[in-house]
Amino acid sequence: MTKLPVLNQLRVPRLMSITAILFLIIFSSSQSIAIPADQGKDIPVIGRWDITIDKGGKSLPSWLEVQKSGTHTLIGRFTYAFGSARPITEVKPEGGKYSFSIPPQWEEGNRNMDFEFEVDGDQLKGTMVYTDGVTYHFTGVRAPLLTRNAAPAWGSPIKLFNGKDTKGWHTDGKNQWTVENGILRSLHSGANLISDQKFTDFKLHIEFRYQKGSNSGVYLRGRYETQIIDTKTGDPEPINNQFSAIYGFLPPNKMMAKDAGQWQSYDITLVGRLVTIVANGTMVICKQEIPGLTGGAIDSKEGEPGPILIQGDHGPIDYRNIVITPVK
Numbered sequence: 494m495t496k497l498p499v500l501n502q503l504r505v506p507r508l509m510s511i512t513a514i515l516f517l518i519i520f521s522s523s524q525s526i527a528i529p530a531d532q533g534k535d536i537p538v539i540g541r542w543d544i545t546i547d548k549g550g551k552s553l554p555s556w557l558e559v560q561k562s563g564t565h566t567l568i569g570r571f572t573y574a575f576g577s578a579r580p581i582t583e584v585k586p587e588g589g590k591y592s593f594s595i596p597p598q599w600e601e602g603n604r605n606m607d608f609e610f611e612v613d614g615d616q617l618k619g620t621m622v623y624t625d626g627v628t629y630h631f632t633g634v635r636a637p638l639l640t641r642n643a644a645p646a647w648g649s650p651i652k653l654f655n656g657k658d659t660k661g662w663h664t665d666g667k668n669q670w671t672v673e674n675g676i677l678r679s680l681h682s683g684a685n686l687i688s689d690q691k692f693t694d695f696k697l698h699i700e701f702r703y704q705k706g707s708n709s710g711v712y713l714r715g716r717y718e719t720q721i722i723d724t725k726t727g728d729p730e731p732i733n734n735q736f737s738a739i740y741g742f743l744p745p746n747k748m749m750a751k752d753a754g755q756w757q758s759y760d761i762t763l764v765g766r767l768v769t770i771v772a773n774g775t776m777v778i779c780k781q782e783i784p785g786l787t788g789g790a791i792d793s794k795e796g797e798p799g800p801i802l803i804q805g806d807h808g809p810i811d812y813r814n815i816v817i818t819p820v821k
Contacts, residue, residue: 577741
């Protein structure tokens with residue numbers, strides 16, 4: 494038998510050593526980046542929450558969404574009792590509780606609003622330190638999905654405004670609404686106008702006219718504002734807050750606003766959370782999901798029927814031809 498050269502005899506253990514080292518490197522690396530088996534499962538705080546804040550004896554409807562950003566961070570959105578949904582850069586877990594902080598939007602004062610809360614199943618409770626430094630308590634429940642399993646069957650159209658008076662409506666403060674020549678008018682800022690009837694799913698036709706720089710809105714179920722605003726000549730607004738948007742959430746795909754002083758129209762269909770908006774004859778939002786409450790909602794009970802609310806606290810506004818077709 495021919496003897497192997499000494500060099501070749503040494504090559505085998507060297508190769509074995511290199512192989513072993515590579516195995517250890519690969520094994521160690523795989524161990525350090527291994528994802529736990531339950532990494533894909535949502536932790537209890539993930540989701541959307543309908544919140545009620547007890548602020549000085551008043552119940553203020555608010556809304557919270559928490560979601561993952563990658564694998565290490567929780568982020569979210571929050572809607573206070575007024576204003577638009579605002580981003581939360583980080584929801585911090587610590588000691589079984591969660592906390593976040595957001596800067597003031599329309600609130601008075603300069604300090605942040607600080608929130609701390611804990612989750613128990615489909616409920617949460619916590620505290621809010623407001624911009625004035627006062628602490629208030631809040632509770633919340635997991636927001637309903639509002640999924641519909643079948644296409645709606647529509648009932649008969651109902652004239653919500655009779656063209657003569659405000660019968661079938663009430664206000665949330667001192668009434669400044671009048672009726673002139675078949676037109677429902679708010680000549681100056683004042684109370685909001687709320688339909689006595691409540692609805693689940695519906696189709697709504699409504700016509701309106703605003704003065705230069707004015708602002709109003711139509712709240713669907715009293716909880717989701719379809720923005721009415723002088724986008725052309727009014728103060729600049731983010732696209733989510735402009736004409737025909739679901740305020741703070743859903744922007745129109747095309748700007749169909751007319752000039753101030755002209756009559757305009759919305760045809761709005763709401764089925765569960767899905768909304769379609771036709772502004773002045775053009776579809777600008779098509780079956781988009783409304784995530785949650787907009788600022789100014791009447792309550793945080795998203796699973797219940799609600800009224801049509803017309804905003805009257807942001808300047809002069811006229812309405813006419815308000816017709817709703819509810820689901821059977």
